Amino acid sequence: MTSALPRAAPARFEVRVLPGLESLAEEAAREFDHAVSDALRDRVVFRVALSGGSTPRALHERLAAKPYRTRIAWDRIRFFFGDERCVPPDHERSNFRMARETLFDPLRIPSDHVFRMRGEADPPAAAAEYARTLASEFARSRSGPRFDLVFLGLGPDGHTASLFPGTKALGERVRLVVANYVPKFREWRLTSTYRLLNAARRVVFLAAGEEKREPVNKILKREPGWRKLPAADIRPRDGTLLWLLDEEAGRDL
Numbered sequence: 072m073t074s075a076l077p078r079a080a081p082a083r084f085e086v087r088v089l090p091g092l093e094s095l096a097e098e099a100a101r102e103f104d105h106a107v108s109d110a111l112r113d114r115v116v117f118r119v120a121l122s123g124g125s126t127p128r129a130l131h132e133r134l135a136a137k138p139y140r141t142r143i144a145w146d147r148i149r150f151f152f153g154d155e156r157c158v159p160p161d162h163e164r165s166n167f168r169m170a171r172e173t174l175f176d177p178l179r180i181p182s183d184h185v186f187r188m189r190g191e192a193d194p195p196a197a198a199a200e201y202a203r204t205l206a207s208e209f210a211r212s213r214s215g216p217r218f219d220l221v222f223l224g225l226g227p228d229g230h231t232a233s234l235f236p237g238t239k240a241l242g243e244r245v246r247l248v249v250a251n252y253v254p255k256f257r258e259w260r261l262t263s264t265y266r267l268l269n270a271a272r273r274v275v276f277l278a279a280g281e282e283k284r285e286p287v288n289k290i291l292k293r294e295p296g297w298r299k300l301p302a303a304d305i306r307p308r309d310g311t312l313l314w315l316l317d318e319e320a321g322r323d324l
């Protein structure tokens with residue numbers, strides 16, 4: 072069941088600092104719950120792009136537990152990914168595997184409600200394939216693929232999704248998904264581009280830990296060098312942006 076009364080529309084830009092990872096996960100779960108309730112008033116299906124990395128684990132585990140496990144209309148949610156490492160889906164570094172273990176399996180999400188990026192395939196071909204998947208899943212959307220909600224993480228270097236400083240994907244203005252070579256890791260990644268991420272109705276960053284403090288300060292306080300950080304260019308064109316930080320990452324705000 073969801074709250075019947077519509078909530079006030081979320082602010083276009085907001086930063087919340089929470090006391091610790093658990094409360095950050097709870098706040099993110101509440102945001103997810105609200106976003107689903109609001110969207111399903113107008114649309115049949117809610118489409119979310121999940122973030123990779125380790126921070127979202129706590130959110131996924133929170134969503135898979137009460138009250139969210141029973142309160143959210145999971146059958147009306149379709150799951151996508153903001154990025155993926157170019158590894159097989161059962162690889163320990165796979166973002167899909169992390170989500171499967173912490174969210175899809177515990178909630179028994181049907182596999183045809185999950186759209187993973189095929190990290191095991193040739194990177195450019197996998198990126199093009201995912202773009203086709205998005206085109207198909209959002210075929211009825213007049214404005215093209217537009218996620219109801221996108222979760223993003225933040226790297227110590229200011230990257231988000233797999234948009235790393237100095238990489239080619241940062242300049243992509245046409246395609247929605249690309250293969251992006253990351254020299255610092257000597258590996259390929261699959262990533263959403265700014266065009267796709269900034270089309271979202273709502274983007275929520277999750278950042279926790281001391282190592283995120285510097286990029287958070289640079290981006291949110293516009294400190295020198297902030298323009299070089301890829302996460303700084305996440306600004307939904309016609310949507311809202313929320314930064315959820317723990318006390319270590321948000322200490323100086």
Ligand code: 6PG
Binds near residue numbers: 126127154155232233
């Ligand atoms: C990935 C993510 C990446 C991640 C950040 C933060 O595939 O690694 O998409 O952008 O969100 O690197 O990762 P942590 O949550 O592990 O700090």
